[in-house]
Amino acid sequence: MFRKIALCVLSFCFIAVCSAETAPWRHIFNGNDLSGWHQKNGDAVYEVSEGAIVGKTVRNTPNSFLCTNNTYSDFILKLKFKVDSKLNSGVQIRSRSLADYRNYRVHGYQVEIDPSSRAWTGGIYDEARRGWLHPLSNGEPASKSFKQNEWNEFRIEAIGNTFKTWLNGKPASHLEDDMTKEGFIGLQVHSIGGDKSKEGIKVMWKDIQIITDNPEKYSKPISLPKKDLHNKLTSNERRGGWELLFDGESTDKWRGAKLETFPSFGWYVHDGILTIKESGGGEAANAGDIVTKKQFKDFELRVDFKITPGANSGIKYYVDTEINKGPGSSIGLEYQILDDKRHPDAKKGNHEGSRTLASLYDLIMAVNKHPNPMGEWNHARIVSKDNHIQHWLNGRKVLEYERRTPKFRKLVKESKYVKWDNFGELPKGNILLQDHGNRVSFRNIKIRELK
Template sequence: MLLLFSVTLFLSCKNSPEDTTPWVNLFDGKSLEGWHQLGGEAKYTVKDGAIVGTTVHNTPNSFLTTDKSYSDFILELSFKVDPSMNSGIQIRSNSFPHYKEGRVHGYQVEIDPSERAWSAGVYDEARRGWLTTLDNNPEAQKAFKQNDWNHYRIEAIGDTIKTWINGVPATHLIDEKTASGFISLQVHSIKPDMTEGTEIIWKDIKIITDNVAKYAQKTPLKPTITKNQLTVDEAKKGWKLLWDGETTNGWKGAKLDKFPEQGWEIKDGVLSVLSSGGGEARNGGDIVTTELYGDFELSLDFKVTPGANSGIKYYVDTEINKGEGSSIGLEYQILDDDLHPDAKLGNHEGSRTVSSLYDLIKADVNKPINPVGEWNTAYISSKNNHVEHWLNGVKVLEYERKSDDYRKLVSESKYAKWNKFGELDKGQILLQDHGDLVSFKNIKIRAFNN
C-alpha cells in the first residue's frame, strides 16, 4: 500500500504543470539588502525570515523603501500587524528634496486593523488623502484577520490599481497621478500615549515586472475613477468641480453670452484650447466661469505643447477692456519657458515664466516643472488678500493683494492704466486662449465667504 501511494504521488507531481510565473523576491529572508529607510526612525530588523517594523516615539512616519523604482507590476506579500497600529504599503511613491523637504508621498495600500476596517483601500500619502475606502465593500472588510497573517495582492498596470486581501477583491482604482516610484513598508508614527515597541511583520514579498498584463487578474468591482471627480477627502473639505469633464456647464466665452462655438475642444475628459496657427490670432477666445469668487483655493492640471503660452486668470472683470481681446485679471502664467520668448520678458525679468504672477512677480527659479507634453498641477490660494501660487505641490511665490508693495508693483507695470487693478472683492476665473494648444483637466475649487 505504501509503495502504491508513493507511485501515485510521484505521477501526480510529474503531471502537475510547472509554475512559470516570473516572480522575483524583493526580500531575501536574511537581510535588508535592496532596501533603505526614509522618513522617521522606526526600527526595521530581520527575524525568522521576515521583516519586523517596530514603533518608536517622537518620530514621523517611517518607510523601508526599495532601492529600485517600479512602474507596472504585480506585488504579493503577507503581513501580521498589532491591532493598535496603522500601517501601509507604499507603491509608485517618491521622495524629492523640493517636495515637503523630501517627505515620502504617493499611493499607499492601507493596513488598518481598527474597527473602520479599510485594509487594502488606497490612500494618497502626503498629497490628496483617501482615494478609495472600503465603506461599500463589506466582504473585503470582513476578510481581514486580526492577530494573524494577511495576504495582499496589488496590481499596478497603467492608470489602474487593483488590490485583494486574502483573496477577496478590495479596490479598483483608475488614477493618472503617478506612473512610477518605489515600494515602501510603512511603520506609522505613534501618539505619546501609545505603547512604544509594537510591531508589524512582513514576509514572502515578491513582484512581477515582466509581461505584467499576462498575469493580471479580473476583478468584479466597479472602478473608482478620479479624473474630473472629487476625491473622498476633497468632498469632505468642501471642494467642488469647476468643470465636470464632459460639458461646458459653468463656463462661457469671456466676451460672449455662451461658450465659444469653436477654438475649444472637450475630448476624453480633457478641455483643450486649440492652436490657431501661431501669432496672436485666437479661434474661440478666453473662457470664464459664470460664477464670481472671492476667497478661494483653485487646483487644476495643465499640459502645454512646444512653445505654448496660456494662463489662469483670477479676480477677472470682463467688462474692463471689453472692446479689446483680453479680459483683465491677475494671471498664473502657463508657458513653455524653454521655447517661448516671453520667458525672457516681463516688467521684472522672469515674471512671465511658468507659474509666475504674470508681469509682476517671478516664480521661484527652482520650481518643479514637468517636461512639455506631461501634466503639471497648478494651485492658487487667495484668502484675506494673501495669495499663493503653487506648482506640483511646491509653493513658488506669495504676495499680499491690495498691499502697498503690491500697488507699487502694479504702478510700475503695464497694468498701471487700470484703476485698482486686481483688487476686486469677487471676480471670475479665466482660462486663456493665447493661440496655442494647451490642455486642462481636474479643475476644482473651494470657495470661502462667497
C-alpha cells in the same frame, strides 16, 4: 476529444507555472538588515527579526515611514504582512517627501492595512493629500479575506495610470489616477498619539519582492470595474468644502469673459475634457477666454491641463471682466501655461523667466519645475490666503509672493501691467481659462474657499 482537452489544460497549466517561475521578481528587502531603506517623519522603531521588518509604535510621534532608497514608476509588488488588531498601517507606493510640500511630509498612494471591523485592507488612500481614493465600501471580495493576527499577502500593480491590488488573492482595488508617476515604497507605522495602551504594538513585513522589468507582461486581470476619479470629488474633498467647477459634461459654471453665456464655438467638451481649439495663436481673438460665473476671495484651486507643442495659455485669478473690454484677454493675475521649449514668449518679459510655465506671468519666474512630458497631463495648484499666494506644479511649490505689498507693486510697475491701476489687488474676482489661439485641454477643475 477528451485527450485533446486534457492536453490543452495541461499545456495551459504548464505555461502558467513556467510564467510564474520565470517572472523577474527581485527582493528589495534582504531579510537580514535595513540596507536600501531609510526612515522618514516619525520616530517609530524599525528593526529586523527572523527575516521580517518589525515596526513598533512609539508615543507622541507622527506617522513613521520606512522608505526605499530607490524610486519606482511602473511595477508589480508583492509582500506579506502581519499587524496587531489594534493598529492600522499601510504600504506607500509612488510616494514622495519634499521640502516644499509640508516640510518633507511623506505623501502619495497608500495601500491600506486595516484590521478593524471596517475591513478596508487593500483599499487605496492618498496619504497627506486627497484621502480615500478607493475604499472597500462596495463589498469587494478582499473585504472578507483579511486574517487577524496571521500573515497576509498583498499583490500591488502600478502600471501607467492604473492601480490594482489583491489581498490574499482576492481583488481589492482597481483605480485609474495619474497624480504621481514615480516615487518610493514605504512601510507605515501609524501614529498613536500619547496612548500608553498602544505603545510597542507591532506591524511586520517580509518577502518583499518587485517586478520592474516589463511589468505589463506579468500584469493580471482583475474582476473589479475600474474606478475613475476624473472630474469627481473624493469623500475627503467633499467634507473639506471642495466644489467642482467642471464635472466632465456641463459648462454651466462658466461664461465667456466678454459674454453673458458660454461661447458658442471654439470651446468644446469630449470624454470629460474641456478643450479650446487651435485658432492660430491670437490672444482671445477667436472664441475668447472663459471665466467662472462666481467670484472668489481666498481659495485653493486645482486644475489639470495638457498642452500641445508650442502652445500658450493661462489660468488667471482675481479677474475683473469689466477691465479691458477691447481686444485681448481679460485682466488678472496669471498662472502661465506654456511650452517653454518651443514658444518664443518663454524668453520675453521685463523679469527674466517670468513668462515660462507656472510663473506669475510677466512678474515672477517659477523655479524647481518638473513638468511632465509633452502630451501628458500636468497638475496646477494655486493657493491664495490673506494676499499670500502660491503656485504649484505637479505637487511641487514653484513660487510664492505677497500681493498688495511695495515689492509686488514694484514688480507691476516694471511689467506690461503698469497701465492698469491697482493691478492684481482686487479683494475677489473670477477664475479664467485663456484662449490664446492654441489647443489646450483642462479637466479636474476644483476649488475650495478658504476662511
